[in-house]
Amino acid sequence: MTLQEYIASIQDKTVAIVGIGVSNTPLIELLARSGVRVTACDRKSREALGDEAERLESLGVSLKLGEGYLRDLTQDIIFRTPGLRPDVPELLAAAQRGSVITSEMEVFFRVAPCTLIAVTGSDGKTTTTTIVSELLKAAGKTVHLGGNIGHPLLCEAGDMKPEDYAVLELSSFQLMTMTQSPHISVITNLAPNHLDVHKDMAEYVAAKENIFTHQSAQDIAVFNADNDITSEQAGRAVGRVRLFSRRTEPENGVFLRGDAVICREDGAEREIMKTGDILLPGVHNVENYLAAIAAVNGLVPDEAVRQVARTFKGVEHRIELVRTLRGVRYYNDSIGTSPSRTIAGLRSFPEKVILIAGGKDKGISYAPLGPELNEHVKLLILCGATARVIREAAEQAENYAGLEIVEVPDHQAAVDLAAARAVPGDVVLLSPASTAFDRFKNFMERGKVFKSIVNALQ
Template sequence: MQGNVKNLKISILGASRSGIAAAKLLKNRGADVFVSELAKEKEMESAASVLKNSGITAEFGGHSSRVFNCDFCVISPGISINSDIAVNFKERNIPVYSELEVASWFIKGKIIAVTGSNGKSTVTSLTGEILKSAGLDAYVAGNIGTPLSSVADKITQNDYAVVEVSSFQLEAVDRFKPDTGIFLNLTPDHLNRHGTMEEYGRLKALLFKNQTRDDAAIYYGDSQIVNKLMSDCSGNKFEFGLKNKEKRAGFVEDGILTCIINEEKYSLLHINELGIKGEHNVLNAIAASLAALVNKVEPAAVESALKTFKGLQHRMEFIGEVNGVKWYNDSKATNVDSVIYALNSFSEPVVLIAGGRDKDSDFTLLKEPVKKHVKELIVIGEAAQKIERALNDVTDIYRASTMQDAVNKASKSAEHGDVVLLSPACASFDMFENFEHRGDVFRTLFRKIEL
């Protein structure tokens, strides 16, 4: 069936970006596609218009019994595999797949897939830039924003799909198998959906479950939990970390980013030459370098991209300086560990803006870095009170009702030589459409101060 869906009946749950992309891909491949969306049509006018213009039948405002009249279902990453509707499919013995799984069936080229709690988007984008600097055609897609289904048919045998993969997408994979898999780290996140770290880790490790010795498995060796999860991986393993250890493939030696592939040593560049800053980004650069080198990219192309890649919006993004105060947008920091990485990147005093929708996080883990780096903490959103309770004995805390209020307070509190950092440690959906919207609002408000 995989790769040949002609005349099959396929139901797609969710009319978001990935759902629409999957629907169009499968229809173009000859399938009879039906899209079902819980939200009302007036709330999804753009999606409804796209589906109608593509000749795809859809329903809005709930899932009718028609969704079960299918050969298999494609589920949106926003819908849990344990939701009532997904369980209903399983009880009827109807296979349920993620958009990632289905898109991978149609890809002729190589897949490089990146997962982990933090750094996925950076490593995905950087790997894509390295491949492009080597003259290769690389399509960056997945959880980073462009659904894999929207580019699957464009990827030829000599091309690469560089895919950011979330735990939500991995809930419903079957035969998904990356030629190169990267496991960056694992820290508490999405526990409001997955329940336990054990389940969260199990899902992340599914990225590697179908690999063979012909595939590359790149992973962070300084994490005990990642090491344990990778112990059963059948892929050709390449461990990385900051320090050199026996049989380690990627590390820093005398300040030089170094990789060893098949006993050949590549001393690439000094870490001070990296276009992205911070210890966490050194690890990201090592992971991306290993991915490129195992795919036989010339070291010169790797070095060039490492120097010129300056990072992504909403990820430790420097947005400007006013009156000697530097402002950074780290809206993508939606978990506690991301904020720890961010704070440890600064030697200057920090005015931190944090908060949003809690993902069942333990904010007490922020005590040490906040005490060390933060002169004032401004909290926003639904998690404000929980963050206050966790950190009220380590720094001054101010509660803001809106992002405007938070930015105004930060601009008054920060002094010459300070840093203002938006690094929320929470999801954005209580006040914003997504983390990009949150970061864009923050940047717009800063521009008004700048003027």
């Protein structure tokens, strides 16, 4: 079924789309312009939507806003936003009345004419998804990158060709109700995550498994052999299994032998590159490349893999190299919104770094960050609401030995100080260990401000 055929099949249906956000707004517009009767539902008030409310109504869209936005859903088809559990009472009641509950991603899987490659996991999925996309593009393929990475693809399916590739990042929330799996699936790793939304770890893992459980024997499933949960899942996969590993040498897959990245398939093996070819810092990014190479083996020449590894600077705001100035490398890790993420960022560099940290406090313990600061930081520059608690974490850690800590009023002052104190060979890292909401709309805006300040340095 094509996208046009799907739209034609629902012309006489009523449609509710829950969530007026990034993933659903293009769909609301497409269906409304195609003559489908659409009701857009959102918890936001009309005032909060602002001009968007009038714009959607001008397209013929009915709006259902505010706290009662899920009440009495009677439409024939209801598109669920990924963040809404499928078993909320209002959706269950609608299903009992005969409504079909679906999502933007579920319909995309039905209508996409091209090869689907999808990545999920607890950590590394955004970077791995992007690397897969970059590798395919380096091989001359036409690639459509989307999903949880922030770009919905359903509305573009009509322009895709059979020889194209759609590379998707999928969250557990998107996967919960999926009844189709991609041709190539990747699970980077699994650990407790999003348990504030999922009932328990078992439900979270079960949602992730939908990425491979509906595959056929001709499909490919890539698993992390070093992760207890994913290595167990590999034994239950229907498709052809490829493993990736830093610690072992699987029979079929991609692994490390010393500093060499080796690919082995059907008894034959070859060296693809050295870990030193990877521009992105950190052992976790080596793992991301192992996973991505396993996914595209046979589709991308090894030379193209090396080319991407040597030049790809990373996903924006995730240990992203901003620039090198007078021998000093500046990295934007604004995604570091918690102590654990900042710890991972610090461990990505062999040398001690100049760290810029601080932001909004979300009520979590900063104690685990303290020892890591003392071990990996040569100068700690703090600003924002969490400056005091981060300082205390460093000073109260057992390994505190006089780490220099300076508090400044804002990021401009932080970058100026870092630039003044850095010497050739140093790394300046923004990894706040805190959310951005004390001064910015989100971590993306914070990262962009940091980059603009760094790029303005003379």
